[in-house]
Amino acid sequence: MTRPAVAEPQGGLRERKKAMTREALIDSALRLFDQHGFAATTTEQIAASVGVSQRTFFRYFATKEEVVSAAHNAVDDDFFARFLAKDPAIHPLEALRAAAVETWQSLDERALRSQVLLSKLYDSTPQLLACRLRNGAQYESRIVAVITSRTGIDPVTDLRPRLVAAAFGATMHAAVCYWMNCGTDGVHGAVRTIERHFDALGPALTGPWHDRPGATAPPS
Amino acid sequence: MTRPAVAEPQGGLRERKKAMTREALIDSALRLFDQHGFAATTTEQIAASVGVSQRTFFRYFATKEEVVSAAHNAVDDDFFARFLAKDPAIHPLEALRAAAVETWQSLDERALRSQVLLSKLYDSTPQLLACRLRNGAQYESRIVAVITSRTGIDPVTDLRPRLVAAAFGATMHAAVCYWMNCGTDGVHGAVRTIERHFDALGPALTGPWHDRPGATAPPS
DNA sequence: AATGTTATGGCAGCGACTGACAAATGGCAA
DNA sequence: TTGCCATTTGTCAGTCGCTGCCATAACATT
Known part of the structure; x- marks a missing residue:
């Protein structure tokens, strides 16, 4: 009753990888924002920190x-x-x-x-x-x-x-x-x-x- | 009692011109946003519509x-x-x-x-x-x-x-x-x-x- | 009229964001 | 396994918001 209502959904390998990339981007971004501030962190840094391109970042998050x-x-x-x-x-x-x-x-x-x-x-x-x-x-x-x-x-x-x-x-x-x-x-x-x-x-x-x-x- | 509490302040010619430019930018921007939408209107268009440079626009408004x-x-x-x-x-x-x-x-x-x-x-x-x-x-x-x-x-x-x-x-x-x-x-x-x-x-x-x-x- | 202050324009540049195309990868059937 | 399709990804070029810098023009002051 007190566990989070949304867990990691199971699916094909593809969707699992997508979910992982998404979570990795969020985690990494929050960490970078914490360390250097929101404005001083570039989307390229976020993308690079999880090993994807900037273009991919913007496929996961519009802004x-x-x-x-x-x-x-x-x-x-x-x-x-x-x-x-x-x-x-x-x-x-x-x-x-x-x-x-x-x-x-x-x-x-x-x-x-x-x-x-x-x-x-x-x-x-x-x-x-x-x-x-x-x-x-x-x-x-x-x-x-x-x-x-x-x-x-x-x-x-x-x-x-x-x-x-x-x-x-x-x-x-x-x-x-x-x-x-x-x-x-x-x-x-x-x-x-x-x-x-x-x-x-x-x-x-x-x-x-x-x-x-x-x-x-x-x-x- | 029902007239607007904030009127056009008097001052030197300089400040009057600044106030006029500012009002003109606001008016022109709102009109352009109304006609073409906010995203489709560029700051250069706004600036050009009142005869100033884009750089000047951003001296009046940060964003x-x-x-x-x-x-x-x-x-x-x-x-x-x-x-x-x-x-x-x-x-x-x-x-x-x-x-x-x-x-x-x-x-x-x-x-x-x-x-x-x-x-x-x-x-x-x-x-x-x-x-x-x-x-x-x-x-x-x-x-x-x-x-x-x-x-x-x-x-x-x-x-x-x-x-x-x-x-x-x-x-x-x-x-x-x-x-x-x-x-x-x-x-x-x-x-x-x-x-x-x-x-x-x-x-x-x-x-x-x-x-x-x-x-x-x-x-x- | 000379001088100082302030606003402006132009320019180079960064970063957010997008469209287009090619390459790579997972899913699926033969 | 092999081959084909769908989806994802990377690269690249480009637009636009926005900024720092410097020269110039406009106002203000004496």
Whole structure:
């Protein structure tokens, strides 16, 4: 239940090699971006580091940024699959929270380090942040579509699905930022941070404004 | 009160010429993007259309996308200035709503057409959407900063400022999308659409989930 | 009118990205 | 195994976004 929902698909030798090349390109690119920065790393360097030509690199990824997107989307796909598997009867926000927690619980140490690296890249490279926000917006609209189909709510006349998706996104963003600024300890710390942020979400949504600081998100 | 907060600043002949060139580049670029698409328009074409060299274009705008950002930021800056001018005592969401309505009311026909064009560009060019989301996120974080300073709420331990900003952003996005899909009539229609979406926001935030479709956002 | 400051143009160059063609490789059947 | 087809890959030429450099032109100041 906590293992990643997407594993390496089996197939002919051809497809296996393609998958390996793709993973190698992602890994190598992230490592190079970490060492020398995104802008200072050329696509030729990435390609050369895994023994393929630059032209081949661009057959796997349409742009240099897409390597980063691919790494992040793997996690987001896992999250979305878990969200889809939730009981449609429970509150969407609870389903989203549970799916997010499960996804983060499923991350091994290497995947966790990748997440940290990605966040650092978003901080240092506005171009990548823009891509990330765009991808995140796509997932948000998919979430809205699922909520509307499950509840029968019309998203055109009722803002609730969009608001739930936006609140979820804002909460996750806040949680990850908080976790990044507090040492990025292991999986348990990350999950605890996420849980506490969602604990604070309910009171924040229903509470009044000018008194009571609301629930808190204490250190992980 | 409803005139644009940012006018053409006076200064030496030099600065006036710079401002004129900048505006001419923006106008010409938007027109070319509209006619031929963003990707099919080269920076040399933009530069040539206003009688400057490509090198000069890149002295005004660091990237081709930044021309689009500059056009949108002019409106966002106006909005943010109006938000800052609001009474800190009123509910942040009311201040944001009022500022947004005032900004849209201040748009003349030409500015309104620009907004329509920008939205179309975001739909047709993912690259520009990414830029827009990044800029929007910057404004959102500025909004959060203002709310926290006005209310004394700590955004690290209390999610409410971020949630308000996110809800505002989601509502505006929904309103603009709705307006875009319904003929993009004049300023009054746009303002009315925005108002109705914010009218629906309150019930959507406080209402229950599995019954009562909540308030609606009828046609503009 | 002389001088300093700033904007501009031209040019060479890097790197992201693409189309086209040829060569190599895996898949599959005879 | 052999031969054929489909897919992948490499090479190459080329476009375009974007930058550093330097000379020149335009404005500003005294």
